Amino acid sequence: MAYLADDNRYEKMSYNYCGTSGLQLPAISLGMWHNFGGIDNFETSRALVRRAFDLGITHFDLANNYGPPPGSAEETLGRILKKDLASYRDQLVISTKAGYGMWSGPYGDGGSKKYLTASLDQSLERLGLDYVDIFYHHRPDPNTPLEESMKALDMVVKQGKALYVGISNYNAQQTKRAAEILRDLGTAFIINQVSYSIFDRWTEDKLIDTLAAEGLGGIIFSPLAQGLLTDKYIDEIPEDSRVASSSQFLNETDITTEKLTKIKELHHLAQNRGQSLAQMALAWVLRHDSIASVLVGASKVSQIEENIKTVDQLAFTADELAQIDKICNLDV
Helix, strand or coil, X not given: CCCCCCCCHHHCCCEEECCCCCCEEECEEEECCCCCCCCCCHHHHHHHHHHHHHCCCCEEECCXXXXXXXXXXXXXXXXXXXXXXXXXXXXXXXXXXXXXXXXXXXXXXXXXXXXXXXXXXXXXXXXXXCCEEEEEECCCXXXXXXXXXXXXXXXXXXXXXXXXXXXXXXCHHHHHHHHHHHHHHCCCEEEEXXXXXXXXXXHHCCHHHHHXXXXXXXXXXXXXXXXXXXXXXXXXXXXXCCCCCCCCCCCHHHCCHHHHHHHHHHHHHHHHCCCCHHHHHHHHHHCCCCEEEEEECCCCHHHHHHHHHHHHCCCCCHHHHHHHHHHCCCCC
16 A cells, blocks of 8 residues: 555644754754664664654764664665655655765775765765755864865855754864855755764854854754663663664663663653653753754654654743753753
């Protein structure tokens, strides 16, 4: 039976303008960093994407090296688009990136015009698309002039291969300079994708203010601190967690007694707000006007269904924000 999207999907989500652009992103976007690679079950990945869209998630975020193996997450979404979502293409925001190592040799990494343009061509082929909605430079490259990387982004927009461009993992100073270059080129630069969470606050040192000043939107990855800011670690470390599996992104050294105490206190505060810890953590990130969306990953449909409920309670009182800072041992 052919897939038909839920008619009420747009009533279940809130949408935010990305900076001063006309593009709106769902408050919750689906990140495809994990669980959509060639090693993963395709039907599970397909069910996740379909359920996300049924709940109003219109933005699907990728990078050239997502998998494993690298490139396979784009191939997975390409198959899902062809099977289920081709008729909905104009209702989707699909983004991808290049900047980290993708293939061997001197042209498969960094920020050169050669690498960025070749990578996007390969991404479009894997996705089965003529264009992506957002193309990012995935990281600053100290060995390539920023002007060259930004001119590559400008070129792909003018070629019609991307509607908008963005950057990722750029600090405040780098973001400001990138904005200056792209503004002079007249390029549709709208977004910076960075990490940010209750436990990871580096973006609060000038970057969030810079986004607002430059008319850019922010989209956040790791808003749940690799799963720490969920109910998963309230009582014990579960056997199927990233910690227990010796993940390269999270291990037992991240779960100290002090950290567990903070997690439990945050969980109690979230319960008082009528939310799960994950929902409160996502809402906390979205409280900034300059943050357009948060990226969530998922291995189960139920995780998407829980995270989507975040939009039901986005407001915080001043006292709640102060309590969060106090729990994290920050001055209030």
